[in-house]
Amino acid sequence: MASPRDDNWLLGRSLRLRTATERDVDRLVEIRSTPEVRARWRGDDLPAEVRDALLDADLHVLAVEDSFGTVIGAIQWAAESDPDYHHASVDLYLDPSVHSRGFGSDAAQTLCRHLFADQGFHRITIDPAADNFAAIRCYEKVGFQRVGVMRRYERGADGSWHDGILMDLLPEDLSDPLA
Template sequence: MDAYGELVRLRAMGVDDAEALWRWNHDADVMRWMDEGYAETVAEVAKWLEERPPNAYGDVLFGVEAEGTLIGLVRLHGAEPEAGIADMDIYLGEKDFWGKGYGTDAVRAVCRYGFHKMRLRKITLTVAAENEGARHIYGKVGFVEEGRLRGTFRSADGQWADKFTMGLFESELRLTS
């Protein structure tokens, strides 16, 4: 089932998305604030997408689409019905779409999906303390800073930095800026 924002459509990802995902994962600007894994080939990314279990309550992966183009991904994972809490990851890989409201819209859309379709009670995330752009977006949507994880993010220059944990209850979700 797709989810929609005002600017974006969230849809299931498939093997056809492997090349874009591979390209984003090998772009230093895109990966600046991400915990990077190891280098993979396009074929390995395609295999991961093909073998990945289908979207289900515990792990939902969406491609973020805008203007007919796949521009990023967003994921709710780690959800258990007993707790009703999921962790959120998001990034936009198409830099032409940065700073134009697509990220904020995607966060709102996935949070609405999580609260309404998955019946979550809370969505959490971690974000590098220095990633002011992402922290601004999360704050606009209603996420609240809940704690600081000291020295848990390794920056591109090899320095260890802090991360913030943030959380959002449905009653805190801001549907407009």
């Protein structure tokens, strides 16, 4: 099933995804500056990092908007270009004020449906920190399966290495609340 669309929007149950633009930078920086998000997405110069992500030709950054049109986060995807390993990877962050309200799973379902149906991917990956239990639960609701632990995968704010979880999603695993 293709993703419901309204012009340049991808429509979820309770949100819309659209290409993020320069006008979103301040709001995305505000969200990335919250302690909860900053602990996972760190960065020294958040305005520059958000702008650089928007300009990165290999990265597709989408603003996540609630039903009132308020930007509540971002979800992004990139493609593995080697045809023998062709798949998409995704990542997202949301304003902590909307956590635990279903927006994360709605955004991930909406984007993944689009990546399968409209972009032709056969597999999607995501790699949350092993101790990010809320994110892991969110992705499991969408249908992502745990593939394994990536030991000492990313450096934490304290300078030490932390494990990550590799998760993947195949089209037949995607939960489909719109069906």
